[in-house]
Amino acid sequence: MKPSMAGEPGGYSVAMETVDRLEPGDHACLTYSDPEERLDLLAAFVSRGLQLGERVMCFTDDPVAAELRQRGVPAGETVLPVQALWGEGAAPDAVAMVRHLRAERDRSPRGLRVALDMCWAARPQAGAEQLLAFENEVAKLFANGGLTALCEYDREAFDPVTLAYAARTHPRTVTAAVYHEDAVLRICRQHVPPGIRVAGMLDVSRAGVLKDALSEAVRLDPDVHLNLNHLRSLDDGAAEVIVRTAAGLPRNRHMIVVGDRQAGQTLRVAGAPGVPNLRLLVRDL
Template identity: 90%
Template structure:
């Protein structure tokens, strides 16, 4: 498994996801890295991801291309046509081409299973000279386990977010844009150790720590105290920016957030 920021020009990576926010976060990091390198970036998808990427600081709206443009005017997905299109786009990109490919086209009824197999095999030839980098996105809810296993085998890299804790009720993972931590589910003091470890790594890696509680259902007093203490321990010139709903905001204020100048609380309605 790789984190998305470790992908290099010429890599062919597979992203499997079940959380839409996490997918967008990883896409933003992948696209933003391409912009830093001066590469041309194209996002092939039918999802309106342009606005979501802009919210994450990545101006990618004009680079979002409807997925059916990959195979042109034909009514059905065609692997050979898709590879020809990507090859032509690569040849038009002297500083390198970086693409994201929403593979949900392969789950459509009109797409034959052999087209996915043919595409992943034939597209591999485009990576030989390092001028082409691709992230193929597979939604775990759209594909069966056999197809997902095949996708993992046919890619040189597999991308995932760093996960500090995951069970049926709580997920704590790395957020790339803006850099920090995302927490989803119900957070109580029994997971305080995982939360503390995640915040400690963010403090080590990031100039300012962004803590995204936007998908948190509940926050108890003990966990709020862990967050407040982590913010209070930051140097004066660094901050922790916490995004959450009104309930999380109240719990953090009770835990002493208002007395920590390094902690900035952004309350947003769900």
């Protein structure tokens, strides 16, 4: 059963941010339904902390360490089980969790960056009051700028009332930069590696939005990574846009396209083998 929560938070004006714009001292919320997008945003959050020299901790029961490494982010001791937040007790304890985070913050002179998988609040023994107490008390830890936190809420685990509460109790809400979204196609920014993620069905009628998104990636990224892993279909016209964009890159830059065999075949027919700047990585199903 999904936990629900009543009650109104107070005092926050919520700002939507991309994850790379979070600064030391920010307390942000991420609600997600796509696990790969969540991992992408988490990798960007961790990577930014490491760049700043902060101490980084990710509390989750999900096996994210290998996924972070695949995205070029060292995991090591960064990933910890959620229960490490409250210690030996069988049930999540908001007071113990906040006390633990305060102690970790105080012994991190260059700042502490924490990713919190809020799955613990969906456990039957947690109770809605523990989530309410945790979010209210943890907000007090951000005053001196020594802590940056990203609280992650899986939309499949929480009801809409709790998700709305979570969004309103955080000063910032993290979201992927979305270039296009409709019933059949979603194109969004991919942070690690930098580029574009496309999911759904892509045909020539939507080739214009793909071209615009790729143009943005060409402007921002040294090499453009195009993730087609969740693309269900790709037609010839859209494939030609990808090939032409890669062909227009300078000789020292590349487009790296990851997708399934069907997408790979469509890109080959569109001329991918004749473009030295295009690297095609086909995954096995």
